[in-house]
Amino acid sequence: MDIKELYQEIILDHGKNPRNKNICKDFNKDAKGHNPLCGDKVHIYLKLDNEKKLANISFEGEGCAISMASASIMTEIIKGKEFNVAKKIQEDFLNMIKKGSKLSMNSLSDTENTTMMSLSGVKRFPMRVKCATLAWHTFLEAVKGSKKIVNTEN
Amino acid sequence: MDIKELYQEIILDHGKNPRNKNICKDFNKDAKGHNPLCGDKVHIYLKLDNEKKLANISFEGEGCAISMASASIMTEIIKGKEFNVAKKIQEDFLNMIKKGSKLSMNSLSDTENTTMMSLSGVKRFPMRVKCATLAWHTFLEAVKGSKKIVNTEN
Amino acid sequence: MDTKDIKSKFPIFRNKVNGKQLVYLDSANSSQKPKTVIDRISKFYSKEFSNVGRSVHSLAVTATNRFEETRDLMQKYVNAKSREEIVFTKNATEAINLVASTYGEKFIESGDEILITELEHHANYVPWHFIREKKGAIIKFAKCNERGEVDIDEIKKLVTNKTKIIAVTHISNVTGAIMPIKKIVDLASQKKIPVLVDGCQGAPHVKVDMQELGCDFYAISCHKMYGPTGVGILYAKKKWLDILPPYQGGGGMIDQVNKDNISFPGSPTKYEAGTLQTAEVVGFSESIKFIEDVGIKNIMKHEKEILEYGLEKIKKNNSVKIIGEPKNRGSIISFTIKGIHPHDIATILDEDGVAIRAGHHCCQILHDKMGLAASARASLGIYNSKEDIDILSNAIKKCNKIFNN
């Protein structure tokens, strides 16, 4: 198991220069996530328009490279997509990280695919899975409009 | 280690036909003892006269053969003796039971000696030491006039 | 069942006690441990040890996984709806204290009633006594009948609108009576009263299915389930764990901490403060596997056979009186011998390598009621055989010879 599998260039890049790391002005839904064990925090802001499209999405937070890169990558990939598609992507992502499954979506572009796949190394680092999934769980809570803080402990 | 060493005839006899098992009418001091683990209970009543002599002593209680025999033997032996002598006997007894020491008193009659010695087998049955010593500890508390219940747990 | 084979899996039976083969009849107190459990603990400390859940390094990951696997196994063993319903405690005593303290603090007020039975072990009375003292509540004792059981009608009679909890043992550790838990739960649920079951003598000996029993809380001691000491389990319905306050405070059970306030995560995390019994919980997984390998049905069948053989054999001795005559009896035979104090019995039996317990077995209320200061108790485990009973029976005869000759 090479550590470089985990810390791929794409991840380091997203970790250092996260995309969409701000509070997007037009958000109409948001949710917070927290990983109490390591202190990773993420706050997802999104605009879900009338056609159930993710017109905008952004995040704020702090945490390890994996959690920040994962949030950054997520916002980049699902921004502008239909919620239903985004939800599929989320499921695909979780299956990849937790069970090592291949991505099943075929509507993603090659770049999107490569970017998502850059996080696949996490599955071999069980303690880091929660870091990678935090933003993705929180995104779903935001859409649900739930007020509870996503806690990866539970 | 033969079980007969513990349950000698003298002990079985005292266990079945305890001496001084009543509330002596003239008592002026008393104390209760309790062994919470096995439920042995003993209540010592005694009359300490002006010359610090144990004019009378008796007991009530329930418990195993060892504890009842020990109480019976104790009352028989120390009744009528000076408190100071009785205290010496008590110390002697405890040393015999706990450390296996020989009796050091030489003022005891041969019968008294044999009777006390009948309990010496207890030292080889550590769990039963508390049964054998309960009455003797309680006797001392009675003389002290302490109100607390002797608890062999402590 | 081949008890020779089973015994060979427990290293303790290779030793002699007072020069005699060990006849262990004190499993209700604590059971012996199979080699797989002992070895698992050694292996864990030797190859995998680390604190659980708190570090990122590989050892910690392994330790956490092994630890959490036991929770999964236990969820299946008691058929809980989710793994979050399994909380690790120090022993069953702590499990009951946890419920008494958190539920009592939140839901029991002055004048409220706590319904327990005369059969209860001190572990299922003292914690409620504390709440009685703190809150000015009332403890009602359902009476035990002459068979050593508590009738469902007796419980029905005592339930009122003030009853806030019913806390009963699954199987009496003195009379062996198996309580009608399902009927009690039915009765209680009509009035929305939660039921706590002290499962100490249940979990190791009979099939325990939370969906079937339907109780709200079930307390288990792992050391009576062929497991390590230092571990207990509280099963609790998630709805309770969600609304009850935390119990002990410390590391690992917090969400956000600041100077003015602290927030807590969900269950079971909320109830597992500080460093847990890592190695012991991991070792316990082998106990569950052991029980499941033998099969709980086989265990029930086997213990019933030995129990009936034992009751028959011991009854034949005229000076022996067996305590209780419950219609359904767990693997327990308590008895007295005329003219001999139970402690003397235990000492004489011990000479022959027979380990039983003498005392009030932490059931003073019951012993008072029976007019006994103490009793002798032989309790069975998976490893006991008819031969053990024969040796017990001969040793009882010896007691009579020494005392009643």
Place this chain on the structure above:
Amino acid sequence: MDTKDIKSKFPIFRNKVNGKQLVYLDSANSSQKPKTVIDRISKFYSKEFSNVGRSVHSLAVTATNRFEETRDLMQKYVNAKSREEIVFTKNATEAINLVASTYGEKFIESGDEILITELEHHANYVPWHFIREKKGAIIKFAKCNERGEVDIDEIKKLVTNKTKIIAVTHISNVTGAIMPIKKIVDLASQKKIPVLVDGCQGAPHVKVDMQELGCDFYAISCHKMYGPTGVGILYAKKKWLDILPPYQGGGGMIDQVNKDNISFPGSPTKYEAGTLQTAEVVGFSESIKFIEDVGIKNIMKHEKEILEYGLEKIKKNNSVKIIGEPKNRGSIISFTIKGIHPHDIATILDEDGVAIRAGHHCCQILHDKMGLAASARASLGIYNSKEDIDILSNAIKKCNKIFNN
């Protein structure tokens, strides 16, 4: 000290982690166990196991004696006045909860003050928070200075007539600061305020003498003292144990039980409800013997040497910032690396077999104050060598290479 020889006594070091030799720098979290401890537990379960103190048979006698021997050893280790001052708990967390709950219940009223510090582990804050909530008390936090210490003057400033207890750590598990316990006790005793010391990072690493420290309560986790998991110790002055109410209720901690009332025996019995961690406590006796064989003075000297070597070596790396600069430092080095989150550090180090901890180490208050969400921590044990530090240092360089190139 010959660390090769010491390491050889800990079976864990015979294993590889990720193909590398294990460099264990997480002892503040939990320490590894010597073979003597592991074997003692196995032997106990295999040859001597029985429940403690409750049965009359030979196994129970042996088990009880072995168990109580550990209490004697511990009494000597901390130089307590009597064996009754040593109470066995589940972990240090439970020890502190026991005090907070019983002392808090009895002596803390609305408006009273509990004085703790910003350095405290959640184990020494959350239990007091519960009392704050229950009683309407106030928690005051003595500030930690820029060196990562708490000044005695800061504590003096905060003591008032309403201060009902001072609860402080012996050694910070983040900055390593050794607290001036004796001075705090002097100060407190003038006002008759009891002092509780969280001794988790003290007992395994420095000489701990209750007569010298003079504190009222001292909490220990045995698993950090090269001992089994599942055991903690509360040292408490007898005068407190005599007057404080019981904590958990159950078997073994009662005197007389009837339906209306229950009376309790003295300490430590009163505080040891239910079946204890028999095998673990017995196993722990070997940990104490191990520490005493090496000698606490030798341990202190050795760890100081490695600590200083480590601080020196790590400081040389420009991107590393060491947390705190206490005048007296225990065997702990917490640090951050510019641009790399502690979790990423821990993962990269783990690849080289180096086990450290990343997170807030159950000290959120302190991390908030330092403006950090998390830090990395290397903590020492008796088995660490300069070579371990060299490997750590190289692994830290690797972090920089991956992230900051």
